[in-house]
């Protein structure tokens with residue numbers, strides 16, 4: 001299938017496609033009744049690791065809305081799970097893991113089993129390439145090493161990131177070893193996703209924005225640059241999307257130094273201003289406020305048109321600034337997609 005039939009892939013490769021292609025972070029999720037119906041059947045990790053279920057959940061929003069992109073149903077915490085860290089999701093609490101805070105904890109990670117443990121993810125991608133419409137682009141993804149390290153060290157979600165901050169300050173050598181393990185395995189896992197059929201991949205950096213500039217360079221920009229270089233050496237034609245959430249003004253340096261093809265922007269970013277700060281060859285992705293999608297109405301239509309039109313003439317992929325909120329009425333997502341395409 002030629003790229004010309006896939007608007008999202010064209011936009012990610014630097015073409016100003018009009019109207020812009022669209023997909024949404026967390027487009028497969030609890031806001032969809034068909035998702036909630038499947039949710040009863042198995043726990044979250046089982047759903048991610050059973051190709052039949054992961055394929056079905058990935059396809060649901062594509063069927064319903066004709067999204068230009070299908071993001072694999074999985075999670076950024078599947079990587080530490082695949083290296084042997086325990087993981088479960090608790091209602092109301094999110095992910096819960098036994099934290100990694102010492103040399104001995106780190107020694108328990110088993111990198112050797114990672115690729116085998118994520119074999120079902122590659123199987124789901126292979127099936128998706130067969131089942132998806134020809135014009136839909138299949139996206140793989142991973143968390144960035146820093147963001148995944150946050151969950152691994154904190155043992156789940158955190159308000160203050162106290163343990164990871166302590167490790168960075170008190171035992172930088174240990175923290176560097178964890179980052180090194182994550183950087184290598186993230187690159188390896190993403191190459192595996194590409195070889196199984198992912199046509200572009202995205203790196204979610206949800207928490208890099210907590211770091212001051214020097215630490216951001218060291219723990220966000222540099223590992224991302226290494227991952228991009230590793231993937232690029234093996235798959236030079238596959239675009240990479242980076243999402244340095246809450247990165248503020250550092251996002252321009254991130255786009256310049258990491259070598260990513262597309263820069264995903266969070267809700268607070270002023271797209272038009274960021275567009276002036278990054279080269280025209282970098283595709284911008286984003287950045288409608290998920291709250292505006294939740295509320296719907298005329299404000300949704302007006303803000304959608306404003307964002308779409310503000311980037312006309314530049315390579316742009318329409319998306320949210322963060323994931324779909326679970327109470328979002330499904331009709332609002334239909335309105336969003338129709339509004340983008342009504343030109």
Ligand SMILES: Cc1c2[nH]c(c1CCC(=O)O)Cc1[nH]c(c(CCC(=O)O)c1C)Cc1[nH]c(c(CCC(=O)O)c1C)Cc1[nH]c(c(C)c1CCC(=O)O)C2
Pocket residue numbers: 024025026027028029030039044071072073074075076077089093094095141157204206323
């Ligand atoms: C930080 C992070 C995680 N996971 C992810 C991030 C980065 C993006 C962001 O900042 O939100 C990324 C992610 N998580 C999920 C996807 C799948 C693809 C998609 O539809 O976007 C993707 C790309 C599914 C998921 N990941 C999770 C669910 C909910 C599980 C369920 O209730 O069935 C889904 C559909 C669970 C999850 N996973 C994670 C948390 C904190 C939680 C619990 C909170 C929550 O439920 O939103 C870690």
